[in-house]
Amino acid sequence: MSPAQAISCCIVSSDVRIEETSAFFHDPQVLERVKRAQQQYFLRLTQGNYDLAYAENRLEIGAIHERIGLPVKAYLGMYNYYLRAVATRLAEAYRDSPRQAWSGFLSLMKLTFLDIGLAIDTYINSRELTIREQQEAIQELPTPVLPFREGMLLVPIIGLIDSQRARALTEQLLGAVRANRANMVVMDITSVQAVDSKAANHLVQTVEAARLMGATVIPAGVSPEIAQTMVTVGVELGRMTTVGDLQSGIERAEELLGYAVTRTRTRSQAT
Numbered sequence: 549m550s551p552a553q554a555i556s557c558c559i560v561s562s563d564v565r566i567e568e569t570s571a572f573f574h575d576p577q578v579l580e581r582v583k584r585a586q587q588q589y590f591l592r593l594t595q596g597n598y599d600l601a602y603a604e605n606r607l608e609i610g611a612i613h614e615r616i617g618l619p620v621k622a623y624l625g626m627y628n629y630y631l632r633a634v635a636t637r638l639a640e641a642y643r644d645s646p647r648q649a650w651s652g653f654l655s656l657m658k659l660t661f662l663d664i665g666l667a668i669d670t671y672i673n674s675r676e677l678t679i680r681e682q683q684e685a686i687q688e689l690p691t692p693v694l695p696f697r698e699g700m701l702l703v704p705i706i707g708l709i710d711s712q713r714a715r716a717l718t719e720q721l722l723g724a725v726r727a728n729r730a731n732m733v734v735m736d737i738t739s740v741q742a743v744d745s746k747a748a749n750h751l752v753q754t755v756e757a758a759r760l761m762g763a764t765v766i767p768a769g770v771s772p773e774i775a776q777t778m779v780t781v782g783v784e785l786g787r788m789t790t791v792g793d794l795q796s797g798i799e800r801a802e803e804l805l806g807y808a809v810t811r812t813r814t815r816s817q818a819t
Contacts, residue, residue: 590630593659606663610670620671627660693724700732700801701725701763704794706739714743714750721754725763732801733758736794738769745781748774755788764789764804768797 589609592602613623635653642649696702701724705717725733743751755765767790791797802809 586626593663594656598659598662603666606666607670610667611674613667614671614674620668623667623671624664627664631657631660693720695728695730696734696798697802697805697807699728699730699805700734701728701730702734702736702798704736704739709737709740709743709747709751711744711746711750714747714754718750718754718757721765722757722761725758725761730763732805733763733765734794734797734801735765735767736769736797737767737771737774738794740774741771742773743777745777748777748781752778752788764801766791766797766801768792768794 592605634656638649638653639646642652692704694702694704701721703717703721709717721733721735724730751767755767758765765788767788769792770790789800791800799809
């Protein structure tokens, strides 16, 4: 029995059941189609022609796996299963010639790791492309600077803040401070989970630049991750007033502007 025949026997007789991948194969017809595709996939491994078409086929399969969300460890688990199965078959077929069995298995290992390398490269490239597209979409999100009260602006920020977006935010905010003759700015960053060190420094510089123009910026909703980043990079927080949420930020800004909010009637009177 050749290594290729050993692989064929293992594939035809296998019935792999991995709990994590079962969600992809509820339909018996889909499962059967996938099994046939796997058989062809592994048989192709020993055909001896590893040209551009072979590489493109492996890359395409890796891209499909990434697109449907198949975990990398499930993909590697499949290889682990078949390698163990083939090793058992080779040991049985070459019981009297263990060196030949070992030589065939080492050759199969080389081919397997070639396949794994192509697939993992595709996983990584596809994931990086997805992340890059998401980042570009986030960067294109508008950051409105909203006049909230006379002399007061509200800036809700959603999504990732990187250095490029922080610079754009600074320019937009300072322009709005001048145009609205604002004295107070509440910057709501509740929906921002993290910033890098450069962006954190840039936000602090934005607060300082606004202060030089006569406006106080109050960051509201600082997450633990952002707070830790600011402390870690040694950001000077002495002149910055931060609050836990948007409502507290508005109330603090109104207090500094001299606004007094009073209830005109009680709930019982309203009913």
